[in-house]
Amino acid sequence: MSAFLLAFAAALLGAKLLGELAERIGQPAVLGELLAGVALGPYALGWVPLSAGILLLAEIGVVLLLFEVGLETDLMELIKVGGRAIAVAVIGMILPFTGGLLLTFAAGFPTLTAIFVGAALTATSIGITARVLSELKMLDTREGRIILGAAVVDDVLGLVVLAVVSQIAEGGAVGAFTVARSTLLAVGFCVVALVAGIPLGRRLIVIVGRANVRGVLVAASIGFALLMSVAARAAGSAEIVGAFACGLILARTNRQHDIDEALKPVVDVFAPIFFVSVGAQVDPRFLNPLDAANRGSLLLALGLTAVGFAGKFGAGFAAGRGVRRAFIGAGMVPRGEVGLVFASVGRASGALSPAVFAAVVVTVMATTFLAPPLLKVLRPKARAAAG
């Protein structure tokens, strides 16, 4: 227990310290939190192990973060940019997948490896993107909503891709029916949750609002968000999609402001653990070009980063006219923990050799660390307030 509390304290204090330093040199705080993770993680200082306890707190952190982001998002405005978001998401999956596949194939690796590498480049880390958008106060802009919508679509489709690729790796046949079913189920969850959830959420909040005991509103709201996360997962989507949907629902109640106010400090304490845990998964030794063993991986990583970056950045231009497309493209760039999940599944199945695995991990790191400063630079300053 003491070891766990110590790791929790180290992650929290390290994240806030490096986050503040990042802010002081004009970078988003989340970049500092990721770096704190690298420094404190098992491959460096080792003060924050990737233990079950820390990963549970990280999961609570990202679920609550997406709940908060949903709570601050206007569903009607999100629906207005729905077409654009879907275009960005779909193009943003096709381009990096094709690029990654062809590059890996051209480098002389087998087809299965190439498919896995391509798939690993399709994911977008909604957590990192949402956090940077929130820091830049861009959540409530058209660009912000397109990025957020596209990242959610990406998360829904990404899990379908992961399921398909895993089946291929296991040598199983992939039925078009299975793919269609998982897609429909994941999309259907979001639709049903929102259509049924909005009237239901309003009634629940009225009931909860009558409570006398302190803290019932925030605790019950978080309880609902956790239940929706589990339901989303059961429907084949990601937990964070359910938490985001719950936020959208409760945003349409008359207690949105009160919930958001009470939720903020809880997110402030747990979301950093998520970013630290993402950083902690990075082994900085892979990055040392002086070690001859790394050079092949680093070369492949360089190519994959270029392809992965260009594919997502280019997808931003599918957003259509009247918006800052480069900003949207940059918002889709970070792969974060989702890319690491793909890489781990690939390594476990044997589809990715240690060298290729290392290259994918370096690519994930590079895109994740590049995006926050890039978003800050590309932020459409004059129009930020206008939305």
Add this chain to the structure above:
Amino acid sequence: MSAFLLAFAAALLGAKLLGELAERIGQPAVLGELLAGVALGPYALGWVPLSAGILLLAEIGVVLLLFEVGLETDLMELIKVGGRAIAVAVIGMILPFTGGLLLTFAAGFPTLTAIFVGAALTATSIGITARVLSELKMLDTREGRIILGAAVVDDVLGLVVLAVVSQIAEGGAVGAFTVARSTLLAVGFCVVALVAGIPLGRRLIVIVGRANVRGVLVAASIGFALLMSVAARAAGSAEIVGAFACGLILARTNRQHDIDEALKPVVDVFAPIFFVSVGAQVDPRFLNPLDAANRGSLLLALGLTAVGFAGKFGAGFAAGRGVRRAFIGAGMVPRGEVGLVFASVGRASGALSPAVFAAVVVTVMATTFLAPPLLKVLRPKARAAAG
């Protein structure tokens, strides 16, 4: 991960629902949270298993609760009642220990068993007491401070008793030197923490207060509280004593109010998990008098509850004149999770047979569930505001 999130959601929603119902029928909300734990725990519905994840959240919950209680306690006022608190704590350990020892011995059990039963009756659950005091708005009264001070002393001495009793159970000799050393170390921690911590805490809060990033104050404060918990544990005290001391320290900074405001929702979300986890450790089948196998345990439990109750309640009268002594006695009654720890160690070492173990668990339950309504009844209403 889904199973964990579901258990978290069930614990949170169940605690708030039954807490609210308890409140509606004029009982402290914490009683409802404990009952929610019994209902949802592994011995009933099984929705909230006592898994490692839930126990981690429970530990975070009780650490943050005691941090909050410390933050709302005036150290100078606490020191003023220090003598009274120590008298209540020491008498409140001697009376139940002697009573439990004699009763168990008289019932025909061996000496070792009698020692363990007596020791299990010495603990006071500071978590439950502090929560009820907070609900009754009695933290900031003389009675509240005496109870809190005595409970802290109890927690410090209780661990020494546990160490001694465990050594006896293992057949080891108990040196007076060892006992004196652990006591001095635990007491020394509190003194050094407060003397060195207050000026240090002020400086740290000034530094933290300069941060630009959102949520640094609450996250850093919680980080400090976690570090102090770990330090307290390393010094042979309980984690919650460190968290309480950290609260006392930060209460003397100029940001006490801001920290407290941001901390409240975090406590509202995690403290219920602690009370649910305490309730979940109760196997209600032990309570069935229709089962002949239970009757011996229940009879012993009845005697132990009487002795345990009278001993702690009577200790309240050591508080001296000018305070509501019955209220103070009632505040010392709940054994809670601390009593269960003693019982588990006793069972594991073989000192407690299953029947005696069951009797101790029932005693712990009875004292824990009796105390909140009793405190509510005995609350000195007219003087509550005067302090």
